[in-house]
Amino acid sequence: MLLTVLCSIRGTTIMFESYTIKDIAKALGVSTSTVSRALKGSYEIGAETKRLVQEYAEKVNYRPNPIALSLKDQKSHSIGVVVCEVANDYFSQAINGIESIAYNLGYHVIITQTHESFDRETVNVQHLLSRHVDGLLVSLSAQTTDTSQYKYLHEKGFPIVFFDRVAADIDTHKVIANNFKGAFDATELLIASGFKKIAHLTSSSNLLITHERFNGFKAALDKHGIEFKPEYLKHCQHGGMIYDEIELAVKDLLAMDTSPEAIFIGSDRLTISCVSIIKKLGVKIPGEIALAGFTNSDVVDLFDPPLTVVRQPAFQIGQRATELLIKTIESKWPVEEYTTDMVDTELIARLSSQKLN
Amino acid sequence: MLLTVLCSIRGTTIMFESYTIKDIAKALGVSTSTVSRALKGSYEIGAETKRLVQEYAEKVNYRPNPIALSLKDQKSHSIGVVVCEVANDYFSQAINGIESIAYNLGYHVIITQTHESFDRETVNVQHLLSRHVDGLLVSLSAQTTDTSQYKYLHEKGFPIVFFDRVAADIDTHKVIANNFKGAFDATELLIASGFKKIAHLTSSSNLLITHERFNGFKAALDKHGIEFKPEYLKHCQHGGMIYDEIELAVKDLLAMDTSPEAIFIGSDRLTISCVSIIKKLGVKIPGEIALAGFTNSDVVDLFDPPLTVVRQPAFQIGQRATELLIKTIESKWPVEEYTTDMVDTELIARLSSQKLN
DNA sequence: ATCGTTTCCGGGAACGTTTGCGTGATTCTT
DNA sequence: AAGAATCACGCAAACGTTCCCGGAAACGAT
Numbered sequence: 122m123l124l125t126v127l128c129s130i131r132g133t134t135i136m137f138e139s140y141t142i143k144d145i146a147k148a149l150g151v152s153t154s155t156v157s158r159a160l161k162g163s164y165e166i167g168a169e170t171k172r173l174v175q176e177y178a179e180k181v182n183y184r185p186n187p188i189a190l191s192l193k194d195q196k197s198h199s200i201g202v203v204v205c206e207v208a209n210d211y212f213s214q215a216i217n218g219i220e221s222i223a224y225n226l227g228y229h230v231i232i233t234q235t236h237e238s239f240d241r242e243t244v245n246v247q248h249l250l251s252r253h254v255d256g257l258l259v260s261l262s263a264q265t266t267d268t269s270q271y272k273y274l275h276e277k278g279f280p281i282v283f284f285d286r287v288a289a290d291i292d293t294h295k296v297i298a299n300n301f302k303g304a305f306d307a308t309e310l311l312i313a314s315g316f317k318k319i320a321h322l323t324s325s326s327n328l329l330i331t332h333e334r335f336n337g338f339k340a341a342l343d344k345h346g347i348e349f350k351p352e353y354l355k356h357c358q359h360g361g362m363i364y365d366e367i368e369l370a371v372k373d374l375l376a377m378d379t380s381p382e383a384i385f386i387g388s389d390r391l392t393i394s395c396v397s398i399i400k401k402l403g404v405k406i407p408g409e410i411a412l413a414g415f416t417n418s419d420v421v422d423l424f425d426p427p428l429t430v431v432r433q434p435a436f437q438i439g440q441r442a443t444e445l446l447i448k449t450i451e452s453k454w455p456v457e458e459y460t461t462d463m464v465d466t467e468l469i470a471r472l473s474s475q476k477l478n
Numbered sequence: 479m480l481l482t483v484l485c486s487i488r489g490t491t492i493m494f495e496s497y498t499i500k501d502i503a504k505a506l507g508v509s510t511s512t513v514s515r516a517l518k519g520s521y522e523i524g525a526e527t528k529r530l531v532q533e534y535a536e537k538v539n540y541r542p543n544p545i546a547l548s549l550k551d552q553k554s555h556s557i558g559v560v561v562c563e564v565a566n567d568y569f570s571q572a573i574n575g576i577e578s579i580a581y582n583l584g585y586h587v588i589i590t591q592t593h594e595s596f597d598r599e600t601v602n603v604q605h606l607l608s609r610h611v612d613g614l615l616v617s618l619s620a621q622t623t624d625t626s627q628y629k630y631l632h633e634k635g636f637p638i639v640f641f642d643r644v645a646a647d648i649d650t651h652k653v654i655a656n657n658f659k660g661a662f663d664a665t666e667l668l669i670a671s672g673f674k675k676i677a678h679l680t681s682s683s684n685l686l687i688t689h690e691r692f693n694g695f696k697a698a699l700d701k702h703g704i705e706f707k708p709e710y711l712k713h714c715q716h717g718g719m720i721y722d723e724i725e726l727a728v729k730d731l732l733a734m735d736t737s738p739e740a741i742f743i744g745s746d747r748l749t750i751s752c753v754s755i756i757k758k759l760g761v762k763i764p765g766e767i768a769l770a771g772f773t774n775s776d777v778v779d780l781f782d783p784p785l786t787v788v789r790q791p792a793f794q795i796g797q798r799a800t801e802l803l804i805k806t807i808e809s810k811w812p813v814e815e816y817t818t819d820m821v822d823t824e825l826i827a828r829l830s831s832q833k834l835n
Numbered sequence: 836a837t838c839g840t841t842t843c844c845g846g847g848a849a850c851g852t853t854t855g856c857g858t859g860a861t862t863c864t865t
Numbered sequence: 866a867a868g869a870a871t872c873a874c875g876c877a878a879a880c881g882t883t884c885c886c887g888g889a890a891a892c893g894a895t
Contacts, residue, residue, distance in 0.1 A: 139608070141851055152875045157853060167873055184608040188548045189851035192880045197545060207577070213570045220564070220589060229556075229588050229609065232577060251496075251541040252586065396780055418777065423753055425782030498881055509845045514883060524843055546881035549850050 140181045149177060191253075200446060201249030202232045203242060203259045205360065211389045211417040211435045212260070215284065218439025219258060226447050228255070235262040237325075237360040246270055256280035256450045258442055261288060263325035263360030280449040280456075284442040285433075289329050294445040295461045296438050300330050303431040303466035304337030307413045308385050310429065310468065312345050315476040316383040316411060320353040320374050322367075322395060323387030324360045331356070334387040334415070353381055361390035371398045375410065383474070386414030393418065396428065396473075412473040415466075422471060429474035432467045497538045506534060548610075557803060558606030559589045560599060560616045562717065568746045568774040568792045569617070572641065575796025576615060583804050585612070592619040594682075594717040603627055613637035613807045615799055618645060620682035620717030637806040637813075641799040642790075646686050651802040652818040653795050657687050660788040660823035661694030664770045665742050667786065667825065669702050672833040673740040673768060677710040677731050679724075679752060680744030681717045688713070691744040691772070710738055718747035728755045732767065740831070743771030750775065753785065753830075769830040772823075779828060786831035789824045 142160075146153045151170065159166045159174035160183075166174075177183075191197045200223060204212045216232065223230050231252060233245035242262045249257065259271065259281060268288040275281050275293050282294040311319050321338050324331050335354070342349050355370040357363075374381055386392040392414030399406055406412055406426050413429040421428035441462055449456050499517075503510045508527065516523045516531035517540075523531075534540075548554050557580060561569045573589065580587045588609060590602035599619045606614065616628065616638060625645040632638050632650050641653040668676050678695050681688050692711070699706050712727040714720075731738055743749045749771030756763055763769055763783050770786040778785035798819055806813050 139610075142853095143851070153852080154854075154876080155874055158874090161853095165873065170873075186549075186851050187609055188545060188554060189880090190853085191545045192543075192549050192850090192882095193852050195880070207564075208567075208570050208574050210565075213565050217565050217591075220591070224590075224605075231586050232589075233581075234574075234577070248581075252544055253496075393777055393780070397777075400780065420750055420754075420775065420777065420781075423750070423757065423782065424777075424780050425784075427782075499883095500881070510882080511846080511884075512844055515844085518883095522843065527843080543881050546850090547883085549852095549880090550882050550884095552850070 139186070140178075140183045141186065142183075145174065145177055145181070145183060149173060195253075196255050196450075197253045198227060199229045199231055199252070199254050200443070200450075201246075201252070201254035201257045202230055203235060203245055203249070203257065203261075204232070205235050205237050205260065205262055207232060207234060209389060210419070211285070211433060214417055214435035215260075215439035215442075218436040218441075219443045221436075222440050222443035222447070226443075228447060237263040237362045239264040239267070243270060250274075256282070256446045258446055259283050259288075261286040261328065263328060263358065263362075266327050278455055280446055282442045282446040282449070284438055286328050286330055292459055294442075294449065294456075294459050296442040296445065297330070297461065297463055298433040298438065298466050299463050300333035300466070301337040301340070303415065303433070303468070304334040304385070304387065305341045306337075306466075306468045307415075307429070307431050307474075308338045308341035309345070310470055311383045311385060311411060311413055311474055312341060312347065314383070314411065314474055317347050318350075318353070318379065318381045318383070319347070320355065320381035320384045321387065322355045322357070322370055322374070322384050322391060322414075324356070324391060325358045326356050327358075328360075331387060338385055338387075352377065357388075357391060361388060361394055364394065367391060367394045368398050371395055372402070375399075375402065375404060381410070382476075383411035383413070386412065388414075389416045389418070392416040392428070392430070396424065400425075407473050407475050408477050411476065422469075424473075426473045427471035429471045430469050432469060434464050434467070437464060496543070497535075497540045498543065499540075502531065502534055502538070502540060506530060552610075553612050553807075554610040555584060556586045556588055556609070556611050557800070557807075558603075558609070558611035558614050559587055560592060560602055560606070560614065560618075561589070562592050562594050562617065562619055564589060564591060566746060567776070568642070568790060571774055571792035572617075572796035572799075575793040575798075576800045578793075579797050579800040579804070583800075585804060594620040594719045596621040596624070600627060607631075613639070613803045615803055616640050616645075618643040618685065620685060620715065620719075623684050635812055637803055639799045639803040639806070641795055643685050643687055649816055651799075651806065651813075651816050653799040653802065654687070654818065654820055655790040655795065655823050656820050657690035657823075658694040658697070660772065660790070660825070661691040661742070661744065662698045663694075663823075663825045664772075664786070664788050664831075665695045665698035666701070667827055668740045668742060668768060668770055668831055669698060669704065671740070671768065671831055674704050675707075675710070675736065675738045675740070676704070677712065677738035677741045678744065679712045679714070679727055679731070679741050679748060679771075681713070681748060682715045683713050684715075685717075688744060695742055695744075709734065714745075714748060718745060718751055721751065724748060724751045725755050728752055729759070732756075732759065732761060738767070739833075740768035740770070743769065745771075746773045746775070749773040749785070749787070753781065757782075764830050764832050765834050768833065779826075781830075783830045784828035786828045787826050789826060791821050791824070794821060 142153050142156045146156045156174050159171045160178060207213055220230055235242040239262055242265055271281055271288055272291055275291055284296040287295045287297055339349050357366050359366055386395050404410055415431045417432055417435050421430055499510050499513045503513045513531050516528045564570055577587055592599040596619055599622055628638055628645055629648055632648055639651040644652045644654055696706050714723050716723055743752050761767055772788045774789055774792050778787055
C-alpha cells in the first residue's frame with residue numbers, strides 16, 4: 122500500500138492510506154513476524170533491529186489494522202448498547218459516560234434504540250450479536266417481560282451489564298441509582314410541604330425501577346401515617362412513548378372527586394410530559410397541583426415553575442457500567458462474583474413542590 | 479465452532495456462537511467456495527446444491543462475519559461522526575437521524591466529541607482513520623480555523639460530508655439549515671414586536687453558520703432601516719463551552735448606556751445559557767429584555783417565559799447527510815458533483831419575543 | 836473418435852495480524 | 866574443541882470471506 126503523508130497538523134502526522142506490517146517488513150528487508158515482535162518489544166528481537174523497526178514505524182505513523190486484529194483474536198473491540206432512546210436526557214448523558222470510558226479503553230460503541238418495544242429490543246440484540254460485539258450494555262425497554270435471551274447469553278458466559286432498567290432475575294453486574302431513596306426523599310419533601318393527598322404517576326409496571334420508586338414513595342407515606350390510595354397510582358405502560366396514555370392518566374387524576382394535591386412522577390419523559398399536559402389544561406403549578414419527579418433535564422430550573430426533581434448521576438452510571446463490562450470482557454477467568462452498584466440520586470427542591478396559601 | 483441454538487424469542491432463533499462458512503462446508507461435504515457461491519445464488523452452482531446449502535444456512539441461522547468481510551474488501555462498514563457534544567439537543571437529534579439511516583444501510587456509527595476544541599477534533603479524526611472508517615460526517619468545532627486535514631483527505635478521494643458547521647473552502651457534500659433565513663425571520667419578528675435596539679449574541683466567528691446568521695440578522699435590520707451597532711454584536715469564541723464568557727457578554731449588553739431591548743441569539747447552547755444568566759440577574763424577560771434564539775430543545779415552551787425560537791430539522795439533517803455520505807462511499811466512480819442541501823428552519827413565536835407595555 | 840462447450844465445483848491466494856515452531860549463527864560451557 | 870545453550874530471526878498456519886483459476890464430467894456437434 123502506498124505511503125501518503127497527508128499533512129501535519131500541529132505536529133501530528135496525518136495519514137490516510139495506512140502502512141501495514143508487510144510494508145514495513147518489505148522496506149526493512151525483514152519478515153513480518155520480526156516486525157510484529159519488534160513492535161511489541163519482544164525479547165526475541167535484537168536491540169538494533171528493534172530500534173530500526175520501531176523508528177520506521179513511528180516515522181510512517183504505523184497503526185495496526187483493528188479489523189485484522191479483530192479477525193485474529195475473535196474480538197471486535199466493540200460493545201453494544203441497548204437503550205430506549207438517545208434523544209432523552211438521561212440516556213444521552215449515560216451514553217456520554219459510556220463513550221468516555223470505552224474510547225479510552227479502545228472500544229467503540231454501537232448504540233441501538235428500542236423505542237420501548239420488546240420486538241425491537243430482540244432485533245437489536247440479534248443485530249449486535251451478528252456484529253460480534255464483545256459485550257452488551259442494556260437498559261430494558263418498558264415493554265420487556267421476557268429476559269430469556271439475556272439469560273441464555275449470560276449463561277454461555279457472554280458479558281452483559283445492565284444499567285438503570287435491570288433484569289431482576291439475572292445475576293450479573295448491574296449499575297443502578299438508589300431509586301427507593303430518591304423516591305422516598307422526593308415524596309417526603311412533598312409531605313413536608315404540607316401535602317397529604319399525593320398521587321404517583323409512573324412508568325410501566327414491567328420495570329424494576331418502577332417498583333423500587335413506588336416502594337420509596339409508599340414508604341414515605343407510611344412513615345408519615347398517610348394512607349396509600351390505589352386510585353392515586355397511575356402507570357403508563359408504554360413508558361411515555363404514547364402521549365395519549367399520559368394525557369389520560371393526568372386527566373384522570375385531576376378529575377377525581379378528591380383529586381390529589383401533588384403528584385410524584387417516576388420517570389424522566391413522564392415528568393416533562395406531565396408538566397406540559399397540566400399547563401395545557403390551564404391548571405396552576407404549584408397552586409392547584411404540586412409536582413416533583415425524576416428527570417435528568419438540565420433546564421428544568423428555567424421552567425415555569427422551576428421543577429423539583431430527582432436527578433440521577435447518569436454520566437457516572439454510564440461510566441461505571443462500561444468499566445464493569447470491559448473488565449468482564451477482558452477477564453481471563455469467568456467472572457463469578459457480580460456486583461450491583463448503587464449510586465445516590467440528587468433531590469433538587471424548587472418551586473413546583475411547594476404549597477402556596 | 480460449536481452450534482448453540484440459544485433460545486427462540488417469538489419465532490426468532492437466537493444464536494451466540496455463530497456458524498461459519500467452513501462449518502457449513504464441512505457439514506455438507508462441499509467446499510467453502512461452493513457454500514459462498516451458493517449463498518449468493520451464483521449461477522455456477524447446481525440447483526440441488528444451492529437448495530441444500532441455503533436450507534442448511536437458514537436452519538443454523540448463518541450470518542456472515544462482518545469482520546472477515548471488512549478485512550476482505552477493505553471496508554469497515556462504519557462511519558465516523560465528529561460533533562462538539564452529544565448531550566446537546568441539536569446533535570442528539572441529528573445523531574438519531576444518522577443512526578436511523580446508517581443502521582438500515584448496514585453501517586455502524588462511531589461518535590466522537592470535540593468539546594469545541596480543535597486539538598481534540600484532530601485527534602478524533604486520527605482515531606477514526608485508524609479505525610478505518612469508510613467516511614466522515616463532520617460538524618466543525620467552534621475553534622477550528624484550519625481545515626487542511628479534511629482538505630487533504632477529500633483530495634485523496636476520502637468521503638466526507640459536512641453538516642451544520644461546514645468548511646467553506648472544501649467542495650464536498652454539505653447539509654445545512656437555511657441559517658440566513660432563520661436569523662432573518664427571527665430578527666424581523668423582533669422588529670415586528672416593536673423593537674429597534676436589537677443585539678446579537680452568537681457563537682465563534684470561526685464558524686460559517688455564525689456569519690450566515692449574522693448576515694440574516696443584519697439584512698433584517700437593513701430592510702427596516704435600523705442601523706446596525708457593532709457594540710450590539712457579541713461573540714462567544716468558545717461556542718458556549720465557557721460559562722464566564724457568556725455571562726460577561728450578557729452582562730456587557732445589559733450594562734450598556736443604551737442597552738438593547740432585545741437579543742437575538744445565534745446558537746443552541748447560548749440560547750439556554752443566556753436565559754439562565756438573565757434570569758439569575760433578575761432581569762425580566764420579556765419585560766426588560768426580549769429574547770429569540772436558535773435552539774432545538776423540545777421543552778422551551780415550558781420555560782418562564784416560553785421561548786421564541788428558531789428550530790432546525792436536526793433529525794432530517796442527520797439523515798440527509800448520512801444518505802449522501804453512504805452514497806459517496808458506495809459510488810463506483812469518484813464523485814465529481816457535490817450538492818449543498820439547504821433545509822428550512824422553523825420559527826416558533828412565543829412570549830419571550832413580545833413587547834410588553 | 837475428436838473437439839468444443841457447458842455445467843458444476845474445488846484449490847488456493849488474499850486481506851493484516853499473531854504466534855508456535857524451526858533453524859542457522861553465535862556464544863558459553865568444561 | 867565439541868557439545869550445549871542462547872540469540873535472532875523466518876516460515877507458515879490461522880481467523881472467515883471472496884474470487885480467480887483450473888478442471889472433471891457430461892453433452893453435442895462433426
